[in-house]
């Protein structure tokens with residue numbers, strides 16, 4: 001029997017939610033600005049590198065660039081610049097050992113950061129997640145009346161769904177109005193009135209009616225619906241992003257039959273685990289938070305799996321801007337999952353063969369089922385390498 005850490009290090013992961021990376025060389029300030037959810041260190045001093053994620057970067061990323069673990073950050077950034085951004089991205093993304101990447105194109109660090117570019121760097125097939133609000137905002141900026149708005153958005157969504165590689169839609173209601181949304185599908189008069197408000201001052205969609213309606217419109221296409229929950233930058237009010245606030249809406253969406261995937265969830269990840277247990281069509285991840293907590297990643301994963309069935313948990317990095325994020329998430333996730341399962345086997349709480357099977361579900365098979373991706377390892381490039389997590 002192969003030990004679980006080796007087995008899981010060799011499994012190719014489906015990263016079911018991430019973003020592109022920046023193409024230019026980053027100085028210390030630029031790197032720190034992308035490292036955490038803060039815009040940068042405060043004016044009163046202190047470095048964002050002196051944090052759980054900063055320590056994790058210094059532990060796991062320097063070896064990928066041929067440096068010893070724990071290299072000081074300035075020497076690390078000098079090596080990063082010396083290698084060049086393309087090579088750095090390629091090393092981190094290949095090193096993440098990915099079977100596929102699903103890229104949210106509604107929030108890209110720069111126009112070149114396409115799903116295809118990320119997939120090429122990762123040596124894995126790439127897919128696209130369409131952001132509902134971005135699409136609606138594009139329609140709002142075009143000529144059209146409030147009464148035509150819903151039809152125009154539905155038409156644009158249907159076109160997007162037919163584009164090759166589009167596998168899901170996503171809502172960022174959390175960022176705009178929070179998640180305390182009514183459960184019913186809005187009626188057409190309500191939608192026309194809300195569209196009228198948006199068209200009067202076209203900008204960002206930030207309207208309870210429109211966010212709800214967009215989620216139902218996405219579900220009508222039969223595509224899985226990703227919903228941002230919990231942790232994010234300070235554009236959101238975190239106390240309004242508890243996924244439990246979605247309970248009514250999850251009841252409303254359930255009859256559509258589409259998978260609803262709750263993203264990130266921290267610090268409400270236990271709440272999300274509960275929802276994944278009681279709603280047959282609800283899936284969860286702890287992307288973003290998992291690598292931001294560094295060595296605490298195992299605790300987070302264990303807390304999600306207190307209630308969430310193994311068949312309902314997905315892997316994502318939510319990597320954005322820095323390819324270190326995509327890499328670090330993979331390393332810390334593998335360490336967390338193998339630690340948790342190895343402990344269960346050691347305590348005779350789980351058989352080794354079950355642990356191996358459950359790991360396969362979370363590493364990729366759940367995502368393949370949710371998004372209808374081809375079965376099994378898809379990239380000969382990404383598969384055979386084992387990720388160094390020790």
Ligand SMILES: [Zn+2]
Nearest residue numbers: 017018104318
């Ligand atoms: Zn994201």
